[in-house]
Amino acid sequence: MKPQDVIASKSSLWIFGYGSLVWKPDFKYKRSKVGYIQGYKRRFWHGDNFHRGNDELPGRVVTLIEDDDASTWGVAFEVTGSQVEESLKYLNVRETVCGGYKTQMVDFFAEDGSQPPVQALLYIATTDNPLYLGPASPEEIGTQIAICRGKTGHNLEYLLRLAEFMRKSCPQVEDSHLFSIEAAALTVVSYLVAAQ
Numbered sequence: 001m002k003p004q005d006v007i008a009s010k011s012s013l014w015i016f017g018y019g020s021l022v023w024k025p026d027f028k029y030k031r032s033k034v035g036y037i038q039g040y041k042r043r044f045w046h047g048d049n050f051h052r053g054n055d056e057l058p059g060r061v062v063t064l065i066e067d068d069d070a071s072t073w074g075v076a077f078e079v080t081g082s083q084v085e086e087s088l089k090y091l092n093v094r095e096t097v098c099g100g101y102k103t104q105m106v107d108f109f110a111e112d113g114s115q116p117p118v119q120a121l122l123y124i125a126t127t128d129n130p131l132y133l134g135p136a137s138p139e140e141i142g143t144q145i146a147i148c149r150g151k152t153g154h155n156l157e158y159l160l161r162l163a164e165f166m167r168k169s170c171p172q173v174e175d176s177h178l179f180s181i182e183a184a185a186l187t188v189v190s191y192l193v194a195a196q
């Protein structure tokens with residue numbers, strides 16, 4: 001059986017989100033927990049020519065970059081029964097077909113320590129992905145996000161919703177990468193508004 005078939009045959013599965021999934025899972029799930037994964041840092045280094053950008057002006061969305069000293073906070077969603085296949089089918093289109101992400105299993109640690117770590121599926125866009133854009137300054141990334149939009153909406157919404165989630169649900173986490181890009185994007189927006 002292919003790994004995807006093994007996963008889809010499970011009666012229960014945890015799916016970890018760290019980007020748009022934290023604020024817009026858009027699939028049915030039994031329960032969710034805020035928590036983190038170890039060994040990865042979240043970076044706005046993945047391009048998006050569908051949801052939040054297009055071929056001429058690709059947007060910037062997050063992916064995970066391996067870093068033994070880092071952890072990334074987000075939300076894990078438990079899907080059970082028919083929700084497993086339904087969520088995987090939906091996410092395959094949203095994440096893999098439209099977004100260039102691939103699946104990977106990691107250990108998820110719930111914030112409340114209510115359970116030992118559980119294996120969770122996540123979607124990651126690796127550096128060999130044709131949409132990978134790589135590192136850039138907060139100002140460059142913020143400017144790109146401030147001016148891009150795609151079929152799902154503005155790239156700015158993607159950024160601000162993630163920043164809002166981190167402030168509300170993970171206030172103890174200082175994500176300088178995320179918040180420096182947010183500040184840069186809002187500065188660009190203020191200039192664009194003033195120039196009108």
Ligand SMILES: N[C@@H](CCC(=O)N[C@@H](CS)C(=O)NCC(=O)O)C(=O)O
Nearest residue numbers: 017018019020021048051099123152
């Ligand atoms: N895989 C990450 C990132 C997911 C992500 O942002 N994927 C994009 C695909 S490029 C998406 O679903 N966008 C939908 C949207 O922007 O509303 C997560 O777990 O949240």
